[in-house]
Amino acid sequence: YVSYFVDICSHHLKLLPFLASCSLYFALWLPEPSWVSAGVKSLPLLSLVWFLTVQAWGDGAWTPAARRVRWGLMFSSVGDFRLVWPQLFIPGMVAFALAHVCYIWALGLRPTRPWLLLLLALAWAGAYVTLWPCLGGPYLPAVGGYGALLAAMAWRALARPPPHLTVATGSLLFVASDLVLAWDHFCAPVPQARLIVMGTYYAAQGLIAAWAPRTGPPWKET
Template sequence: MDILETDTRYRRNIAADAASRCLKLLPFLASCGLYFVLWLPEPSWVSAGVKSLPLLSLVFFLTAQAWGDGACTPSACRVCWGLMFSSVGDACLVWPQLFLLGMVAFALAHVCYIWALGLHPARPWLLLPLALAWAGAYTTLWPCLRGPYVPAVGVYGALLAAVGWRALARPPPHLAVATGSLLFMASDLVLARDHFCAPVPQARLIVMGTYYAAQGLIAAWAPRAPHASPRWKES
């Protein structure tokens, strides 16, 4: 009887926790809906603010989750930093002349995500297909790149592939962060193709849809990520 009561209590706690997390994600979902409903022309300060709002809502989600849990996990704190850098990148990309600065902000976000994901287990064989995929993508973008974008896109792509590697290398059940990292790669590839080479039909819709989904999945993973040691390994 005690075992049944314990199991029932455990299931109720799980359901209550899931409901609480969904409630805290409502601002993110609402702000995403606001972005797509308004579909503001760019560039403008208003469009930059509306575009960055979903990322700031995810920071609120992680902060509220940490408050409810009594502490912020190291991974969640690092993802928070990544989200804040991403919000700066979102605002910068609204203005074409700030595109390079936006890339720097997103590169810092990816460093934070790699830090959050850790380097253990290594599983280096997972890096090979991602590296080959990025090499192929970079080869197609190369003729379209000029000036500082030649090395900048190469470095940025390497960081993006590294995030995917670390996300896929996580032991299960980490489907959310793995899917999020792959969606991020798809989003940035469409963005790069549209910005540097030739217009992609419905590029903004594809880019922002996959991007918001990616960031949401990464943020949803962070509060339940195992604690990491100073050497980026699971304890």
């Protein structure tokens, strides 16, 4: 029990930089766009990169899945930085699309759960049709492609067995964050949109990062 308690405390202590940087972002609430705002916005994801690296190495769980999630977090930090400037919205989407590719790669394609894939595909099709009148030019294919990757990431996360509830919850929060962001950015202002988007987004990324060190057999035991 003592060893378990020490492990839990160590795990939570490693998350302190992430929690502190999230608190800093919401406390400062800097206007966008600015270089300082972009840096503060990216800090939580960079903190998660540090957390995942230290936690996975310490647990002997530096698995391929953990490495792929780390790449996803790094691409996400680039996306956070870019989205501060409206003219970099599509490059920001590209960075997040690459992050989702990394997450899908980390989650794997088994078990398949085709019924879940169909359900999420229909859900995204409905969301895309709703957003369609608000989109134009390059945003039509960009949002369509990005949304398909987001739905695929959620499919792979939700298809995992019950012990992987952490990443499943993270995927749903990511979907919620991006849907609010899309509606607010393209269609109509959403009250407290930035607070909702960033709160659900940071929670989503934190859950995904917390899941990664627990995947696969520890390399120290192989």
